[in-house]
Amino acid sequence: MKKLLFSISLICLTLSLSAQSIGNLKTTNKKWAFKTMKKASKRIYINSFNVNFEVYKEAIDFKAGGNGGRIGGNTSSATAKAAVGLSGIDGKLMQEKTNLLYKNYMKKLEDAGYEIITTEEVAKVDAIKDWDKTTGPNLIENLTGIITCVPENYTFYHKKKGFFGLGWNIQPKLAKQLGNVIVADVNLYVIFSESGNDWMKGRAAKVKIKTNLRLAGEYAITIPQKFKEKKSTLGKLFGSVKIKGASDVHRVNSNIAFYDQVQANYTGSLKEDLEINDIVKKQKIVAYQKQGSFVPTSFTTFSNYLDAKADRYSTTTKWIEVDGDKYAQGFYNACNAFLENQLDEILPKLK
Structure with missing residues (x-):
């Protein structure tokens, strides 16, 4: 009896410690026309199951130089770049946990009485004709610093341009062509970085990255644009012009969604980011570069001018x-x- 009580206590302690590693879960739901979704068959197609996690972040700021006249003087350009990455992440473990998430998700659907539609059946519909097919397990960097994990034995279709080419508004078409079924999507983003702002930087370039590990609700992934040298004279003259310090922005959010053939849908997302505690310490990584300046006086020389006008660059990298x-x-x-919460929310409403 004592051994049994000890075992139960140990299990409860383990569950408690596990639960303590995340913050409070707060979700928000958007739902339309559940009546039509209830008329769909008890068959479901998992259109996407994307689990993404961030391992590296870069940020850049650029301050252009110029001529401020006799009072402001001449100033140089300044660039500040900060980068932070996580080391120690085990790809094998991440794959195993993703596999388990998918297994749990499938079991929940099957326990609710749903039949999971096979890949072979989906391959026959016109909506995804000539699309590519990918089967997990797989870890791939779709965006710089963002790893997408594909569960083992999970197959999905996508346009030839890559994993993010799942097609706009394809779900109702799939639902209809598969015989009025439910089409499901899962997109999850575990992010460790946040962009910090500093409007009082004066004549300087400054960038700040804050660390905060979490399952992100809405987040803008910013990736500094890379500049390629134009090899030909014509290319140098007429090549695309990019602004220094510019970044590409990719807006993402963690969500679970269900669709039917008449575009009725349910989308569950996070009202607030779900923090993952005690793994990545919260800190700031800052890069700062002041502009050089030159105001001519009777004591200055031409070398002073050249030194002040030279572009200045500062970089900070931390692992x-x-x-x-x-x-x-x-x-x-x-x-x-998040997945358990959302399935518990929607599945009873579809009965």
């Missing part, structure tokens, strides 16, 4: 060591809590 086991477990806890 943060994390415990691979704790990271994978926190990642799983947050993603699974």
Whole structure:
């Protein structure tokens, strides 16, 4: 009896410690026309199951120089670049946790009485004719610093341009051509960085990255644009012009969605980011570069002028060591809590 009580206590303690690694889950739901979704068959097609996690972040700021006249003087251009990455993440563990998330998701659907539509059946519909097919397990960097994990034995179709080419508004077409079924999507983003602002930087370039590991609700992934040298004279003259310090922006959010053939849908997302605690310490990584300046006087020389006008550049790079086991477990806890919550919310409404 004592052994049994000890075992139960140990299990409860383990569950408690596991639950403590994430913050409070707060979700928001958008739902339309549940009546039509209830008329759909008890068959479901999993159109996407994307679990993404961030391992590296870069940010850049550029301050252009110029001529401020006798009072302002001449100023140089300044560039500040900061980068931070996580080391210690175990790719094998991340794949295992993603596999488990998918397994849990499938079981929930099957326990609710749904039949999962096979890949072979989906291949026959016109909506995805000539699309590519990918089967997990797989870890791939779709965006700089963002790793997408594909569950083992999960197959999905996508346009030839890549994993993000799942097609706009394809779900109702699939639902109809598969015989009035439910089409489901899952997109999860575990992010560790945040962009900080500093409007009082004066004559300087400054960039700030804050660390905060979480399952992100809405987030803008910013990636500094890369500049390529134009090899030909014509290319140098007529090549595309980019602004220094510019970044590409990719807006993402963690969500779970269900669709039917008449575009009725349910979308569950996070009202607030779900923090994953005690794995990545919160800190700031800052790069700062002041502009050079030159105001002519009787004591200045031409070399003073050249030195002040030269472009200035500052960079800060930091790697943060994390415990691979704790990271994978926190990642799983947050993603699974959200998936469980949303399935418990929607499945009873579809009966």
